[in-house]
Amino acid sequence: MWARAACLGLRASAASRRRSFTSAGADPQGSGRVTAELIEHLERLALVDFGSQEAVARLEKAIAFADRLRAVDTDGVEPMESVLEDRCLYLRSDNVVEGNCVEELLQNSHRVVEEYFVAPPGNISWSKPDEKGPSHTAE
Amino acid sequence: MLGWTLREVSAALKQGQITPTELCQKCLSLIKKTKFLNAYITVSEEVALKQAEESEKRYKKGHSLGDLDGIPIAVKDNFSTSGIETTCASNMLKGYVPPYNATVVQKLLDQGALLMGKTNLDEFAMGSGSTDGIFGPVKNPWSFSEQYRKKRKQKSHGEKEDSDWLITGGSSGGSAAAVSAFTCFAALGSDTGGSTRNPAAHCGVVGLKPSYGLVSRHGLIPLVNSMDVPGILTRCVDDAAIVLGILAGHDPKDSTTVQDPVKPFVLPSLTDVSKLCVGIPKEYLAPELSSEVRSLWSKAANLFESEGAKVIEVSLPHTSFSIVCYHVLCTSEVASNMARFDGLEYGHRCDIDLSTEAMYAATRREGFNDVVRGRILSGNFFLLKENYENYFVKAQKVRRLIANDFVNVFNSGVDVLLTPTTLSEAAPYTEFIKEDNRTRSAQDDIFTQAVNMAGLPAVNVPMALSSQGLPIGLQFIGRAFCDQQLLTVAKWFEKQVQFPIIQLQELMEDCSSVSENGKLASVSLK
Numbered sequence: 001m002w003a004r005a006a007c008l009g010l011r012a013s014a015a016s017r018r019r020s021f022t023s024a025g026a027d028p029q030g031s032g033r034v035t036a037e038l039i040e041h042l043e044r045l046a047l048v049d050f051g052s053q054e055a056v057a058r059l060e061k062a063i064a065f066a067d068r069l070r071a072v073d074t075d076g077v078e079p080m081e082s083v084l085e086d087r088c089l090y091l092r093s094d095n096v097v098e099g100n101c102v103e104e105l106l107q108n109s110h111r112v113v114e115e116y117f118v119a120p121p122g123n124i125s126w127s128k129p130d131e132k133g134p135s136h137t138a139e
Numbered sequence: 140m141l142g143w144t145l146r147e148v149s150a151a152l153k154q155g156q157i158t159p160t161e162l163c164q165k166c167l168s169l170i171k172k173t174k175f176l177n178a179y180i181t182v183s184e185e186v187a188l189k190q191a192e193e194s195e196k197r198y199k200k201g202h203s204l205g206d207l208d209g210i211p212i213a214v215k216d217n218f219s220t221s222g223i224e225t226t227c228a229s230n231m232l233k234g235y236v237p238p239y240n241a242t243v244v245q246k247l248l249d250q251g252a253l254l255m256g257k258t259n260l261d262e263f264a265m266g267s268g269s270t271d272g273i274f275g276p277v278k279n280p281w282s283f284s285e286q287y288r289k290k291r292k293q294k295s296h297g298e299k300e301d302s303d304w305l306i307t308g309g310s311s312g313g314s315a316a317a318v319s320a321f322t323c324f325a326a327l328g329s330d331t332g333g334s335t336r337n338p339a340a341h342c343g344v345v346g347l348k349p350s351y352g353l354v355s356r357h358g359l360i361p362l363v364n365s366m367d368v369p370g371i372l373t374r375c376v377d378d379a380a381i382v383l384g385i386l387a388g389h390d391p392k393d394s395t396t397v398q399d400p401v402k403p404f405v406l407p408s409l410t411d412v413s414k415l416c417v418g419i420p421k422e423y424l425a426p427e428l429s430s431e432v433r434s435l436w437s438k439a440a441n442l443f444e445s446e447g448a449k450v451i452e453v454s455l456p457h458t459s460f461s462i463v464c465y466h467v468l469c470t471s472e473v474a475s476n477m478a479r480f481d482g483l484e485y486g487h488r489c490d491i492d493l494s495t496e497a498m499y500a501a502t503r504r505e506g507f508n509d510v511v512r513g514r515i516l517s518g519n520f521f522l523l524k525e526n527y528e529n530y531f532v533k534a535q536k537v538r539r540l541i542a543n544d545f546v547n548v549f550n551s552g553v554d555v556l557l558t559p560t561t562l563s564e565a566a567p568y569t570e571f572i573k574e575d576n577r578t579r580s581a582q583d584d585i586f587t588q589a590v591n592m593a594g595l596p597a598v599n600v601p602m603a604l605s606s607q608g609l610p611i612g613l614q615f616i617g618r619a620f621c622d623q624q625l626l627t628v629a630k631w632f633e634k635q636v637q638f639p640i641i642q643l644q645e646l647m648e649d650c651s652s653v654s655e656n657g658k659l660a661s662v663s664l665k
Contacts, residue, residue: 041523059516062513062517066521072460087397089395120494121494
């Protein structure tokens with residue numbers, strides 16, 4: 001009985017190829033929504049640069065892919081943050097039970113002075129053109 | 140002996156047929172012989188031998204710690220291991236030596252397991268081929284198997300055998316290859332979208348993804364906090380159950396582990412499946428599914444039915460959206476999780492010192508590969524104020540619909556779902572790299588990622604060889620926290636299909652022969 005249903009299912013599915021499972025190959029090209037401003041904005045937020053036009057194209061494809069979610073009717077559906085939402089988070093009692101590992105932790109850093117991690121000045125906002133210089137990655 | 144099950148080796152160790160040191164050395168020698176697979180990033184030879192020595196002392200006194208005492212295992216390189224470099228196959232963490240053990244690693248070590256090394260992966264576990272790490276791709280041991288080579292010779296004459304090697308799948312490819320090539324008895328992987336089950340299917344091993352919340356993620360370098368789970372790779376279902384029994388349980392250091400009490404369990408040997416209801420999700424019948432996998436899937440369903448189980452078609456209506464939903468949620472959480480890598484407290488640090496932000500940006504440019512950067516940027520896009528509702532929150536809503544699909548199916552009386560794990564057998568590397576990482580992940584994860592979104596347990600069980608002599612596995616999905624029942628069904632199935640052992644004879648020359656019958660049957664030892 002199952003075998004027959006499966007055969008029918010196989011034939012039907014081949015016919016309805018239109019509603020494909022993944023159409024990664026058929027992704028529409030980006031609609032040009034990734035403007036230069038957006039690129040700069042994202043690079044500033046992420047502190048990671050695109051590095052190439054290909055990367056921008058990949059983002060456009062990723063957005064186009066994500067746009068498919070619009071087809072789902074989510075009226076009245078609550079967002080799900082965790083599959084364990086029906087349970088209580090475990091909270092420990094507020095007592096110190098571990099610590100005193102300063103040396104171990106400092107060992108992993110490249111720049112340390114006494115017990116401080118050394119960071120460059122923080123009050124200079126990052127603007128890409130200044131930093132690019134000769135180390136700009138080309139693909 | 141390297142092909143034995145955990146219980147068999149454990150018994151041999153107890154009886155003194157072999158010592159932990161001898162076992163350790165056999166595995167180390169095999170690791171050296173199989174170096175071309177590139178399964179290991181770090182081989183912790185000294186550590187393993189020292190652990191073997193201690194295990195030997197325990198056995199001599201008759202105080203072995205359990206089934207894992209003296210057993211070689213491997214750990215994916217995104218689990219923190221104290222004193223042993225943990226790189227996540229990325230420049231960002233090259234040279235990083237964690238000061239602590241991940242909880243799951245600690246649990247294995249507490250049971251006396253021998254840590255053979257850290258295995259290779261896609262950079263930061265992002266990928267479905269284990270091809271995108273800085274240490275290079277992992278080669279599938281089956282590329283070098285007698286079974287595959289025989290079929291290749293029949294088809295093509297005079298072609299170089301080595302140039303067309305196959306991928307392992309990913310991202311836990313190193314772990315899968317390590318287990319498949321007999322260099323260890325069990326390995327830890329991680330599973331966010333199928334990263335344990337996918338390589339398990341391609342490498343012909345059992346890949347278990349436990350229920351979310353069952354196994355601690357403390358020390359697992361996070362990718363997607365709401366979906367990550369440590370995965371277990373072994374050569375048989377019984378072994379996976381043993382390891383799960385040790386790893387499962389509440390961890391005060393991971394508040395996302397549930398507090399339900401957990402005990403190690405022995406899997407019953409199911410003989411009667413007449414009370415079982417197996418669901419076949421019709422939406423998983425994708426057009427891209429290879430005809431061989433499709434027919435094996437059908438065959439498996441028929442097998443259950445012929446043995447008396449109830450096999451019914453079920454529907455998971457939102458399946459076609461699950462990969463998109465996963466893509467949005469995954470990149471968003473990744474964008475957040477990768478923000479910790481700034482070069483200040485650990486990891487790679489660039490030379491620029493002009494400002495904090497400049498330093499962060501350059502460090503991250505140097506430390507991350509394109510795949511990681513691409514995901515961070517996509518994730519940041521979806522999290523922008525103007526996009527948050529339409530993409531991130533929308534995806535969260537769709538996630539609930541997907542999770543509910545599963546709940547509805549299980550509530551209707553289905554015990555397990557049976558689906559393919561992958562679209563086809565392992566692809567040659569040269570084919571695989573023709574498409575980019577994101578495209579491949581979207582294609583390869585389709586059967587596996589919905590499970591991560593719902594937090595359910597799932598397991599890949601190797602079923603049969605393809606016409607090319609390569610492994611094909613099927614996936615069983617269980618109810619949340621019903622991992623034991625899931626594995627019980629998987630074990631029954633494994634016994635029915637008798638998946639053949641990989642023939643790597645040339646490599647196994649001076650190690651004792653793998654098994655008498657040439658078939659891996661689940662053996663129950665008292």
